[in-house]
Amino acid sequence: MRRIPVTTATQHPDNAGAPYWERDGDGFVSVQEEVTECVSAFRDLGVDEFMWDWEGKDADEAVVDKLLTRTYNLFRRRRLGRDIFLTFRIPNVWEEKGYSLLRAMMAIVTAEDLARDLRLAARPVIEVILPMTRTADQLVYIQHAYRDLVSFKRRTFTHREHHNIPYLGVIPLVEGVLDQLRIPELLREYIRRHVRLFKQPPPYLRVFLARSDPALVSGLVASVLATRVALADLAKFSREHHIPVYPMIGVGSLPFRGGLTPFTVPQFATQYAGVHTVTIQSAFRYDFPLPRVRAALQELVRLLPKTKAMPIASADRPHLDRIVDKASRAYVSSLAPLLPLLAPAFAAVPSRRERRLHVGLLSYSRQLGKKALPRAITFAAACYSLGLPPEFIGLGRALQSFSPAELVTLERYYGNLHRDISCAARFYCRESVSMLARRCAPLKRLVREIEYAARLLNITLGPRTVVEQEHAILARRVAASLKHPHQLSRLIAQGGVLRHSLG
Numbered sequence: 001m002r003r004i005p006v007t008t009a010t011q012h013p014d015n016a017g018a019p020y021w022e023r024d025g026d027g028f029v030s031v032q033e034e035v036t037e038c039v040s041a042f043r044d045l046g047v048d049e050f051m052w053d054w055e056g057k058d059a060d061e062a063v064v065d066k067l068l069t070r071t072y073n074l075f076r077r078r079r080l081g082r083d084i085f086l087t088f089r090i091p092n093v094w095e096e097k098g099y100s101l102l103r104a105m106m107a108i109v110t111a112e113d114l115a116r117d118l119r120l121a122a123r124p125v126i127e128v129i130l131p132m133t134r135t136a137d138q139l140v141y142i143q144h145a146y147r148d149l150v151s152f153k154r155r156t157f158t159h160r161e162h163h164n165i166p167y168l169g170v171i172p173l174v175e176g177v178l179d180q181l182r183i184p185e186l187l188r189e190y191i192r193r194h195v196r197l198f199k200q201p202p203p204y205l206r207v208f209l210a211r212s213d214p215a216l217v218s219g220l221v222a223s224v225l226a227t228r229v230a231l232a233d234l235a236k237f238s239r240e241h242h243i244p245v246y247p248m249i250g251v252g253s254l255p256f257r258g259g260l261t262p263f264t265v266p267q268f269a270t271q272y273a274g275v276h277t278v279t280i281q282s283a284f285r286y287d288f289p290l291p292r293v294r295a296a297l298q299e300l301v302r303l304l305p306k307t308k309a310m311p312i313a314s315a316d317r318p319h320l321d322r323i324v325d326k327a328s329r330a331y332v333s334s335l336a337p338l339l340p341l342l343a344p345a346f347a348a349v350p351s352r353r354e355r356r357l358h359v360g361l362l363s364y365s366r367q368l369g370k371k372a373l374p375r376a377i378t379f380a381a382a383c384y385s386l387g388l389p390p391e392f393i394g395l396g397r398a399l400q401s402f403s404p405a406e407l408v409t410l411e412r413y414y415g416n417l418h419r420d421i422s423c424a425a426r427f428y429c430r431e432s433v434s435m436l437a438r439r440c441a442p443l444k445r446l447v448r449e450i451e452y453a454a455r456l457l458n459i460t461l462g463p464r465t466v467v468e469q470e471h472a473i474l475a476r477r478v479a480a481s482l483k484h485p486h487q488l489s490r491l492i493a494q495g496g497v498l499r500h501s502l503g
Contacts, residue, residue, distance in 0.1 A: 002126075004206070004246045005048030005085055006301045008279050009041040011057075013352035014252050014377045014503050015282035016496030020044075020290050027493075029282070031058055031354050035066045042084055043074055045297060047280060049085040054100045055092070055131050058354060061103050064111035064124045072118070080115070081122035087171070089129040094138060104128070105149050105168075112164050126169055129208055133172035134179060136189035140197060142170050167198070171248070175210040177218045177324060180230040183207065184237050191241065201243060206277070207234055208248040211258040212376035219331025220256055220391045221398055221414065222324045224271075228310065228413050229320055231274035235309040247309075248277040253284055253501040255420035256380050256390045261500065262288045262296035265303065271416045274309025282352065283501035310413070319409040326401045331394030332369070334449070337442035338393070339371055345382035345478065346374045348488030352502065381503030385492040386436065387429025387475030391421055396449025399456055421459055427499060428461045429472040432479035471498045 011034065018025040021040045022033065029037060034052075041047045052063055060066070064086065068075055078084050088108065091100045111124040130142060146168040154163050172190075174180050191201050209230050214223035231247055238245035249272055251258020260268045261284060268278075278300060285293055312320065373379065383390040402410065410417065428450070437443040454461050463469045474495045481487045496502035 001204070001244075003048075003083065004204075005277050006304050007047045007297050008049040008051055008087070008248070008277055009038075009045070009047045009285065010051045010250070010279045010281050011037075011053045011353060012250075012252065012279070012281040012377065014257070014381075014501055015286040015352055016493060016500065016502040017287050019282075019286045027286075027350075027352060029353055031060055035060060035063060035070075038063070038067065038086070039071050039074070041280075041285070042078065043071075045280075045285065045294060047084075047297065048301075049087055049277070051087050051089050051129065051279070053089045054104045055089050056096065059100065059104070061107050064107065065114060068114060068118055068120070068124070076120065079120055079122045080124040081126050085127075086125055087127050087129060088125060089131060089173070090142070092130060092132045092138070094134075095132050102149075105146055108146075108168065109150060109153060109164050113160065113162075116162060123165060127171055127206070128168060129171045129173050131173045132175050133186070134176075136186055136193050139170045139172055139190050140193045143168055143194075144197060169202070169206070171206045171208050173208040173210060173250075174230070175213045177214045177222050177226040177328060180209060180214065180226040181321070181324070183230050184233050187237055187241075191243070201241075204244040204246065205238075206246045206248055208250065209275075211249060211251045212256075212380075215256050215390075216373055216376040216379055218324075218328040219335075219394045219398075220420070221327035221395065221410070221417075222331065224414050224417075225320055225324050225327075225410075227272065229312060229317075229324075231272065231309040232312040235274055235311075246276040247274060248279070249275045250279045250281075252281050252377070252380075252503070253287070254380055254384065254389075254499070254503065255423050256383075257376060257503075259416070259420055259423070260284060262292045265296050265299045267416055267419060269300075269303040269307055271414075273307035275304060275307070278304065287497070287500040312413075316409050316412070319406050320413065323398075323402060323406050323410055326406075327394065327398040330397035330401060334394040334397055334442075334446055336369065336371065338440065338446070339373075341436060341440045341443065342379075342382055342386070344482045344485060345386055345488060345492070346378055348485050348492055349374075349378045349381045349385075349503065350489045350493050377503035379503065381492060381496060384427055384499060384503065385475060385478045385495045387427065387432035387472060387479065388436070389424035389427050391424040392428070392450045392453065393446065394449075395421070396446075396451075396453035396456075399453055400449075418457055418459070421453070421457055425454065425459050425461050426464055426468045427471055427475075429475040429479075430462060431472070432475040435476070435479045467498050471495055474498070 018027040038050045108125045147166040150164045150166040251260045253261045
């Protein structure tokens, strides 16, 4: 059985400050710097895996060549594909144009050739992540296409003595709340299709649960509970089908996006018990002291593999389904009328990576009804910068709609709710929100709902420390500067540094 990674460094652009390895110190990580970043993650932080992102961005196709030739001694000691792992997140050709997919697959094939020529026994890339997976057909399509590509190369380029391994593992990245609640159906069909194609079931499954995009589209409560249900379902599926399942989860540092920082590892491990692999995004790596980051990574490796998913009692499942539905509806109805107000702040969030826009031929967008949403990091950054943490959007309305039994169920399966909302509440700024509410009537209702949620949860709204008071001052300036975009970007960046995460 291969080694399954616990910590996966990613290229998510949520860092407010500059990376510790960056020479210019501007906080922007260019495509040219990403190979350096990858080497540092393996060498300086000791992560198990690095996710190389081909989705919605330009990627360096020669990444494996550069890793193996520039730092050969490092990867001779710790072999890619055996000890540490480079995993491509490929584009979803059902959502965006597939120009990068063939490039990514060719990079995987030729990387295997290079590793063999360098006498490195393991294949450098053995798995890919398929974002927005919705059907088993999509997973099998990728595997079938890779097998055909290897066969084509063998027939066409006959000068090579050795041939490539025709099997590529595919990790489904399940992003929607409803899709996460239906994961067993997806996996059952995938196993059936896999047996038909390869004459045997997969030796194991890695299933990637998103946290940011479900929160963006459905809100905090719905996304957390959907993840808890998915983890329980995956554990049950593994037992019933006798296939090891290793859940992954994609989380950021702010509670809205998962709440994993170098200082919250124990709470995170409890809340998401059953997760085997966790993403270590840019803010985690670059916005906290480096010694603490290293210690937290070691703590994750020690804790996560030991946790077991909390089973869902049969009597609780109907309650959870209703809670997820009510919470999602409350979030959507609260957020939709706010989007025009928030749009200038979305546009002003400073870029930290070279990414394609959510418009045009090469891109796609997350949707809220008929309205396009920004990326989750951009959304969280804008809301926090205005003193309106997105954790509160729809929360009060949802809590008002829950029955007493549903409130008990919520507390049972979202044990960190009070902690998460308390953390977000420190960055709530009454003055800036009141300023915005004078221009947006729906925000006045949201303010009342926020105050109701705070009373129900016994939480104090507003800053408590000097740093949080500085953040509130910036939030007032951001709210006053929405019509002055040249000032917004700088103010948003400053706020991100104070909260140790851009978004």
